[in-house]
Amino acid sequence: MAKQYDILCRLLLLGDSGVGKTCMLRRFTDSEFDSSHISTIGVDFKMKTLDIDGIKVRVQIWDTAGQERYQTITKQYYRRAQGIVFVYDVTNEPSFQHIGKWASDVDEYAPDKVQKILVGNKSDEELGRQVTKERGSKLAESYRMEFFETSASTNSNISESFTRATELVLRAHKRDVDNLLVSLDDYLEKAALEEEKGSRDTENTTQRTCAC
Ligand SMILES: Nc1nc2c(ncn2[C@@H]2O[C@H](COP(=O)(O)OP(=O)(O)OP(=O)(O)O)[C@@H](O)[C@H]2O)c(=O)[nH]1
Numbered sequence: 001m002a003k004q005y006d007i008l009c010r011l012l013l014l015g016d017s018g019v020g021k022t023c024m025l026r027r028f029t030d031s032e033f034d035s036s037h038i039s040t041i042g043v044d045f046k047m048k049t050l051d052i053d054g055i056k057v058r059v060q061i062w063d064t065a066g067q068e069r070y071q072t073i074t075k076q077y078y079r080r081a082q083g084i085v086f087v088y089d090v091t092n093e094p095s096f097q098h099i100g101k102w103a104s105d106v107d108e109y110a111p112d113k114v115q116k117i118l119v120g121n122k123s124d125e126e127l128g129r130q131v132t133k134e135r136g137s138k139l140a141e142s143y144r145m146e147f148f149e150t151s152a153s154t155n156s157n158i159s160e161s162f163t164r165a166t167e168l169v170l171r172a173h174k175r176d177v178d179n180l181l182v183s184l185d186d187y188l189e190k191a192a193l194e195e196e197k198g199s200r201d202t203e204n205t206t207q208r209t210c211a212c
Helices: 021-030 069-074 095-096 099-109 133-142 158-172 174-211
Strands: 007-014 044-053 055-064 083-089 115-120 146-149
Touching: 007 095, 007 099, 007 158, 021 044, 021 055, 021 083, 021 115, 021 158, 044 069, 044 083, 044 158, 083 095, 083 099, 083 158, 095 099, 095 133, 099 115, 115 133, 133 146, 133 174, 146 158, 158 174
Parallel strands: 007 055, 007 083, 083 115, 115 146
Antiparallel strands: 044 055
């Protein structure tokens, strides 16, 4: 079957248990929100195709379990990640404090080229807020990451944050993307030439047939 996309991009969601990683992913890929919390066991993934500057990018998003007991399993997925979305919960101070630990794990296990963004989820819960937007933004700046506050519940900034993470991965792999597009162009050009040649041959054959 013909490929429906040009490039595959792998993102990984990391953060404490309960910050809303699964809900963010389901909101992005299935436009759904579930208010119950069923902890992810190990890892799970979902896919979505995005059009970024005319390139069809198949984004594979790995949702990891935030619970400590699954960390041996989830760390095995860091190595293959191209982009990381660190998530904390704006109503949960410890989840914000733990971003440092998630980031140092990534430094240890993920490739150097990996692109990272920071997300403070549950921005709809203004009354229960424990982490200000300013603190989130400052932390992101200290890690040189882009920062988003999101709500899987109200669908605020969900698509924007996943799309931005994908764009950063594409930019970091620009040379590979350009090479791929060049080879695609070459292929299309060759196919067009072949087609043209084919129709000329047919014309010639037709002429020959006519001349006889
Ligand atoms: N108010 C509000 N609640 C949210 C939001 N996102 C998630 N939740 C709730 O937070 C709880 C945990 O969400 P999950 O997506 O299961 O959390 P998780 O980070 O995947 O948790 P683990 O799988 O254990 O790592 C659920 O009860 C969700 O309904 C949000 O944006 N706003």
